[in-house]
Structures are given as C-alpha cells and as structure tokens.
Amino acid sequence: MLPVDLPGTVRDALLAPLVDHHCHGVRRDDLSRAEFELLINEGGSPAPPGTTHFDAPLGMAVRRWCAPLLDLEPHAPPAVYVSRREELGAAEVNRRLLTGAGVVAFLVDTAPANTSATDIDLLTATEMGRHGGAAADELVRIEQIERDVAEDAPLAVDYLDGVGEELTARAARAVGLKTVIASLYGLDFDPARPTRGAVIAAANRRLSDPKPPLTDEILLRHLLWSAIDVARERGLPVQLHTGFGGSGPDLHRTDPGRLGAFARMLQPVGVPLILLHCYPYHRQAAYLAGVHPHVYVDVGLALPHTAAASARVVDELLELAPFHKLLFSSGCHGVAETCYLGALYYRQALGAALGSRLAAGEWSAADAARIAHMIGSGNARRVYRL
Amino acid sequence: MLPVDLPGTVRDALLAPLVDHHCHGVRRDDLSRAEFELLINEGGSPAPPGTTHFDAPLGMAVRRWCAPLLDLEPHAPPAVYVSRREELGAAEVNRRLLTGAGVVAFLVDTAPANTSATDIDLLTATEMGRHGGAAADELVRIEQIERDVAEDAPLAVDYLDGVGEELTARAARAVGLKTVIASLYGLDFDPARPTRGAVIAAANRRLSDPKPPLTDEILLRHLLWSAIDVARERGLPVQLHTGFGGSGPDLHRTDPGRLGAFARMLQPVGVPLILLHCYPYHRQAAYLAGVHPHVYVDVGLALPHTAAASARVVDELLELAPFHKLLFSSGCHGVAETCYLGALYYRQALGAALGSRLAAGEWSAADAARIAHMIGSGNARRVYRL
C-alpha cells in the first residue's frame, strides 16, 4: 500500500491516527443491494439496466479494499459483498470500517448529505466516534438550521432573529460551521453582505405557503454572513463545500476559483475558510489557500471516488498548496466504506507523493514526516482548536 | 506498445476489434503537403513561416506510428512521409490505416468536420467501412439537416415542418443523432425547449436574404429538442460535441460541465446523451456520466491530438467515470491517420491504466479484461443497439 522504501519516520507519520475534519454520519441500518448501490454513487439514480454502480472506481475499491475487512477475498463479486455485509449487520460493518480507517477524531456534519432527504437514519456524531474508536465533534450545517427556523417563523423578523439565535446556540456545541451554498445556488454569489431590507423581502417570500426550497441568493448570503459573525465571535472556522458532489447548479458554478473576492472580503475578519472536496477545481482551491492566510483546503470526497487514480489528485493539490493549509477528510457519507477508503487512499496518495519527492532528493525525510503529520492531524488541531 | 506484463486475457481484450462510435469520413483524394498539414491541425491556418504543423504531438505521432504502415522507417521526415503517401495513393493509404486501426464498426458523421466547408471530398460511411474492413453506420448531424432545410423553406412554418420531417427521415437510416451546438453557439444555452412563437420569429430571421450562418440560440435549441423528440421515438442516442476541436466560441463555453441543467431535464426523457471529445474538460464530463444514468462520455479526438501524452488524459477520464459509460471513438476526420492513431493511443492508454491498476493490486485481471471489452465495444453495442 505505501511505497516499500519509505523511511520509517515517514511511514509512521503516514500511519499515525488522522483527524477526519469533515465527514457525515453513515447509515445505521442494513442495506439492500439497491440501497447500497445508490449510496456509492453521487447521482441518486440506479445504474442503467444491465449495469451496476459497482462498475465505477469507488465500487472497485469497495470490492478490493473493504472486502477483506468483511473476511472476504479481495475483488469479491458485488453480490457476495452486499450479502456478507448484511450477514455481519450494519453495526459490525460500521465498527470494522470506521475503526479500520485509523481516525482519532471525527468532525461530523450530522445533516444528511442531501438537504432534501429527511427520513434516513444516520449515526450521530457520538456514535461515529464510538464505532470508530475515536473522539467526535459536531459541525453545524447552516442551511439545516435555516430550514428549521423557516418551518416555525411566523414573520420575516422572527426568521431573522431565529437564524441568528439558532446559529449562536448550535455553534456553542460545535467545532465549526459548514455551508452548502455551492449546491443550493453556486459560488458565483455576490460576496457582499446583503442589506436588511433585501433580506426581509426575501424572507417574506421564503415564509410563503408552500415554502420554496432554499435557493434564494439573498437568504443564502445572509445566512453565510450570519454564520461568519458567529464564527468570528467563537473562533470557529467555516467550511464551504465546493466542486463535485451531489446535485445542484452546473459544475462550473461550484469552482472555488470564484471565491476570490469573497475570500479577500473575509481576510480582515480572520475567520478561517475551509474549502471542501474542490475536485475537479482543486488546483484553483490550492491557489486560494496559497494567497490567503485564512483559506484552507482538502480534496475530501474526491479520494474514495477517484480511488485507484487518487494519487494524481493529491499530487495536483500539492502543486501549489502550502503544507500548513492542507487537511485530511474522508468526506464520508452514507456508508462507512467511504470513510475507510478515504483514509486508505489519502495515506496511499500522500505516501506516493512523499516517496517520489524523497526519491528525487527534493525533500528530506524529516520534512516529509513533519508535513505528513501536519496534513494528517496537526493542521486540523490548530484550525479547529481540538 | 502495451505494457509487457499484462495478463493474456487483458491483452486480448485490448486488442479486440473496436466499435468507433464517432468518426468522420476522410479525404479520398491525394493530398499535397500543405493540404496534409492543414488536416493534422485544428486551426485551419498554415503554420507560421519557418515552422510546420508536423512539429506538434499529432505530427510526431504520424511520423512515428503511421510511417511504418506506409513502409517507411519510424520518425520518417515530413517530406518523405507526404511523398510516400502520394506515391501509394489515397485509396491505398486509407485502406492500410483504416484497416490497421482494428475497428469492427464505424459510426460515421458524414457531414464535414467544419460546417462551413462544403466542397471537400470525403469517404461515405459505406466507403469507410469498406476501406476499414468493418461495418459502417451513419450518424445524423442535425445542423447539416437544418442547413438543407433553410436553403429551401420559403416560410418559417415550412422551415419548422421541414426540420421535423427531415430529422425523422434521416434518423430512420441512422444509429444516432449528433449536434455541434457547442461550436456554433456554446454550451451555455438555455436548456428549456423554446416556445413556438420564439422559434417562428427566429426562423423568419434565418430565412432572410442573405442567410446568416446558424448561430441563433433559439433555432439551435429548437433543432436540438426536435432531435431529442425523434431520438426518443426511435430509441437513438444524441451525441454532443464538447470541448476543444474546430473554431467556435471561447473554449470555456464548450465545457460540458455547463450541461448539468440540460442533462437533468433530459433524464426523464430517457434519451442517452453522449459527450464527445470533452478535453480539457473530460473530468467534468466524467462527473456528469457518473451522476446521470443517461450520460455517456469519450475523449475521442483528444487521443490522436495529445498522442504521446494521451495516457494521462485517459487516466483522468477514469478517475470518476463509470466503466459502463465510457466509449471509444477515434474522432477521426480529414485523414485516416487520425483514425489509426486514435485506436492506437486508446489501446496504449487504456493498457497503461489497466497495467498500473493490476500492478498495484487495485483490480483483478478478470475485471480489467471485462472493462476493456465494455469500453472498446460492449457499451457502444448496448447504447447504439448495434
């Protein structure tokens, strides 16, 4: 898995426990094959007749790397894998895979990955920690809070108060805030804080009956800037989903390179901005992390999904990103396989990157080990004050 | 050419006959050096004084790989290559190169690659098949149909009827429809079907004298949605040129990532949407193929053009794309060299990708062979119902 000739200190640094600074809870119930297939694909539809979502990079990786943790041979057929999964039961499978990831702390966005889903049964942050033999903390998905407030607020003014109060209350128990504005609107939003008048007008539309889904740019910006206020007050970072993952606007509108003006506006505020996933715009994200002292970056979900090809994605991220700005996350959601594979491919990809730099004499082993520790856990401990 | 240590089954799968699901006819006449140079470049202009289009990746590949098929040494100088080509005659050259590609079926867009060219002399689909020792079927370029209709229609209403009738008539003899809306307008078109009123108004402008070229967004959308109606009725897929290739709007407007809303709108219709070429946005295209059950993808023309560097392009496509959504095409046009090199670099690139996954233990040999068959011909047989 790791290059064979890595110095021991570098190997140890790569194998050290990770802080998974962004993941979701996984399903606690046993899954049919159809359910499992939907959860290893980002699209939400079954594969076309005669095909299977297992025939994708992530599906191959599940069969290769997760099968042995379920006592199967590598490359076990999909039917065998799903049936063994059911046989062991979700709790045991989750325990094996989450523990196998070698994570020391999970930071968990407990809202479902897809904001429109409400009824699925996910492990809580505490349970993620317990199953994974790790500490666990919560991330507050701000659009989830907004939805709860919009449900109950009779008037726009209550809505505004409610958003502020709920953000403050929830942030008190969290280590970070997270926004999915990229999925709901796009990253080509006006970076300025909207005026109160505009927000009131938009809130009135939002509170109409039946309620429209939250896609209004004004309200999303209001929510984001409210979150920034709370984050500044409490010294919390704000996570921003960018790039691929889930449905939403056209992909090019989720390019984090569109966040230049917003990042500049945020710089004097001092709130760390953490760009999640980013693929296929991870080079753009790395650039932002390089020029803004408060911008951080990971490629989260891209690792389990690009699987056997993930080494190049990580190496592209390393082209420009400062090493004190890189974080590990598994982007885990739906099934614990994504957590296990996220950690596995992260270690494998970073190991390959370090190995090639050592072989070329570009880096010293001491620096390589130090940087592996920084990316794997040190930077997260600093930014999230763990 | 293929990695030396590939298992026999994988090697056999890579060398098996391919379905080239998108190519153009090649020139039937003998070509001067100046003509040949224009056809191995996408720009349509001669190279600057003192330089040659042979000094580009495709030109180097012609000298390296096509020269031996013309009984020359590898790396033959350009002048020698062109003169030997003339000596053998176009028919013999086409025969050697098309046969050499190892293709079992050509799906041929018989409209010229550049819609504005009318007078060049290309092999028909039947001739492509005969020269290449393969079956051959036709793809209907919808903008070509529109041009024929616009020539003859006296009134807007005739134009509308004509487009519908011609599409239906031509589709009856074809295995797929194809649009070059990306080159004529861009992919940032309004995805909705235009209203009849808007189309009539636009058709009136289109039928004015002298006729403007077809760049009107309304008419292009009308044409596309008319094609989708016909495709649905007949169970045909629709090909969409995206990314580089030919002149047209600024490159970023041809990014298939801009097709998210259109793809979502098309999903319930059930017409397969096949993204062609895609470079340098093939990662975006692979993502769409992953999340939409009806979206397929290739990197066609990018293979002969990136030549010695094509392995990375294919490997990037494999980062996210499901294996049942990938197709082979040579993107062949102008000269048969592009067909031969498209097939050669496809096999070489996929061979390298499979070889590295096997060496890393990521995939089993059985899966690798199965997937090579799917991409090389199986998926095309399924989508085009060959």
Added chain:
Amino acid sequence: MLPVDLPGTVRDALLAPLVDHHCHGVRRDDLSRAEFELLINEGGSPAPPGTTHFDAPLGMAVRRWCAPLLDLEPHAPPAVYVSRREELGAAEVNRRLLTGAGVVAFLVDTAPANTSATDIDLLTATEMGRHGGAAADELVRIEQIERDVAEDAPLAVDYLDGVGEELTARAARAVGLKTVIASLYGLDFDPARPTRGAVIAAANRRLSDPKPPLTDEILLRHLLWSAIDVARERGLPVQLHTGFGGSGPDLHRTDPGRLGAFARMLQPVGVPLILLHCYPYHRQAAYLAGVHPHVYVDVGLALPHTAAASARVVDELLELAPFHKLLFSSGCHGVAETCYLGALYYRQALGAALGSRLAAGEWSAADAARIAHMIGSGNARRVYRL
C-alpha cells in the same frame, strides 16, 4: 537532475543557455526573513501565526536547490538559509543564482510585479544581464506607461495622445510589450477596439481627483489596442499575463481560454500574442497556441511555484501545444531564487518529458534535441527577433 539515460545530444540541448523571455528585476537589497517570505509567496500576506511560507513547494525548493549555491547543505533550515543570504549580501546572492540559471538573455519587465507597489528597489534590465552574465532587453509594461501618462495629462485628449506617444517612444527601446489586463480586469473583456468617444469619457473619469486605480475596461482595451498598433508597426510581440499570479479578479476570469475571440480578431493583424504563466489553464492556452498561428505560450511562474510537481505541468502543456509555439521563461520576480528554480525545473521537467518519449520510442533523439533547442531559445529568438 536530468534522467540518467538521456542521449548526449538531448542532454546538451537541455543544458544549453536559455533565453528567459519574461522575467522581472529582483531586489537589490538585503532581505529580512519576513521580507524574503513575502517574496516567495504570491499573496502578499505573512503566513498565519505558527506557520511559514517556506512550508510550500517553492520554499522547499529554495532550501533544496538554492542552498547549495550559497554553500549550504541541501534542505538547510529556513533561518540558516536567510541568514546565509544576508551574510553573502544581495549582490553576491543575485550573481550566484542568476548566473547559475544558465541564461544567455533576459527579457525584463522592469515594472514591479505588483502594479500598486512603487517604492521597491529592483535590478534594472542591464543589471539583471550583468549579474547573470547574459544579454538583457526590456519589455514595456503598458499599464505602467498609462499610469505615468495619467499622472500628468491635464485633459482626456492629452491622455490619449500621451498614451500613444509614450508607447511609441518606449517601444523603440524594447523587444516586446506586455499587458496585465488579466490582473486589473480579467480576460472577459470585450475584444473589440473601443470607440474614441467611449475612451474620452472613460479618460475623463480616470483623470478625476483622486485618481481611481486603472481597472476601467474601456481604458484597458484602448491601451491594449494602442499597444497592438505600436507592436504591429515595430514588429514586436505582445505578452499577456494569464492565470494565477498576483491578486486581481476571480481566477476563472484569467483563463486564457476566454481569449478565443480576441485571438481571432488579432490574427489578421499579425502581432504575436504570448500567453504567460497560464496555470491552471495551461491546457486551454496550449489549445489556443495550436489553432492560432500567432499565439505562443509558456508556463513561466508555474515552474518555480509548483517545484517538485512541475514535471506534470510541463507535460500537460506538451499535450497539445505545437513545439514551435512554446517558450521558456522563469517568471522570475522579487528574488533571484525564482529565476534559478525556474530554469532548473524547466530543464528537469522537459528532460523528464523527453526521456519518457524516448523510452517509449515515441520520438527520435534527433527530434528531442531539436525541440529542446527550439523551446529553450530558438523560438524566442525568432519571435523577439533577438
């Protein structure tokens, strides 16, 4: 550094003196650690507390490759490096690094890299040449000229005359003109020459008190087209900064792929257009260089900044770009380390690309050597008429 099994002729071609067709002067004064750190980062802000800009690809490369030229061990700690730098003195450090780059001619943009900085003390073009043991010529930054004219012009009409006269006067002593319109506005400008009326109106706003910074699209286009007039008259090329580097508009607006219409408009004019840096849009730039006979491309600044990962960047550029359109530049600015590393990583990356093509039998050694000479100096001599 270079692949060990390169043929001697290829090795010689790679090690031959380079024309650095785009660099800036470097600081002539001794630098504190804080100052040095700011100059090896593109953002203009110190690294966050507890971190250092040395922990980035460029910083690692400085410690690895520049340290030995300062008589230190490879991987010297940052503090040791900066202190040795001070001990030797800026003049000696500049001499060692610039000479070490193996450059035969520097083309120097003598305006500061950041247009808003006025007071920093940079080597002149002549001094760059003297320190580097090379010839040196000047590039005219057109926005710098505009600023000087805007300072003094009492009326809009004087401004217009002044811009034209100053461009003509400065171009007489220069080998090329350069625009940073990408940083000041973006590349999504209207490609047409603005009308005189629009320019007069914009100039009146520009001459108001206090003067706004130069971000007006009309004035920037006027300046660019005035520069093109002068360039055509004198047979000079125009350089265009694109992609990453410095602050400015959101990154996606600096994508050279947006220059398609402008490039087409410029084609009949016959002025060479040289795309600088381009990262992470170098594939788009390579495409433009392939389809337009007057478009050239480099990845300048991306080489020292992506450092240990620069080989892939160069190899991606080589996917589509014609070999007679590629140029070497170090993108050197601020500190001479960027020049030394730009040249080192260029040679290393091109060496790797040639080595892999030779090993795969894709290119002949004769072609590889010839192409290395073209990219390293031949193309620049032709375009700049050196």
